[in-house]
Amino acid sequence: MISKAAVDWSAKQVAEWKRANNKPESAERVSDSRPTNESRWQHPVPGNLKLNVDASVIAGQNSYTLGMVIRNHQGEYISGKVMRCAGRVSVLEPELEGIAEALSWAQNVTEGEVVIESDSLASVNAVQKGHENLLELGDLVQYCQDMLRANERFMISFVRRQANRVAHEVARI
Structure with a gap:
């Protein structure tokens, strides 16, 4: 589970985000894997949740970390998760593993849609477009x-790293 420091940091980031973005929300959602010009986290539609996921791989380390954060349509922190995994891997593998873990974790959400966001365009494209020749x-x-x-309630989309900053920082804890 996430430490109190991570929760406090996430709450601070959400509060800062709210102050900086004090404007009405657009009802439009990004649902494809094309990069957008948006570099800020976008609210999901009311009643839905966003689950941001990221992986942190440090050169020379024999482990990597996955970070996940669930927020509601008001940007409020719902839950978070950090996982440290053993192994020396390329960047694509932990990013895909993070998406898989996020999908598995999202099954515990009982209401509304869950938009899973990753800043790994290669991973999102592989999942969305059915790239099956990625060897292992x-x-x-x-x-x-x-x-x-x-599960029709799940959707995956690509976001820029700036819009995925909270999950990125949680993964680096």
Whole structure:
């Protein structure tokens, strides 16, 4: 689980975000994998949640970390999760694993849609467009695709790193 320091930091980031973005929300959602010009976190529509996910891989380390944060349509922190995993990997593998973990974790959400956001364009494209020739990562991509097909309430989208900053910082804890 996330430490109190991480929760406090996330709450501070959300408060700062609210102050900086004191304007009405657009009802439009980004649902494709094309990069947008938006560099700020966008609210989901009322009743839905956003689950931002990111991986942190440090060169020379024999481990990597996954960070996830769920927020509601008002930008309020709902829950967070940090996972440290063993292994020396390329960046794509932990990013895909983070999406898979986010999809699995999202099954605990009982109401509304869950928009899962990642700043890994390659991972989001692999899951959305069905790239199956990623060698050892093919099973992970297939798992994510199966999870999305099995639950219509889940959606995955690409966001710029700036819009995924809270998950990025949680992953670096």
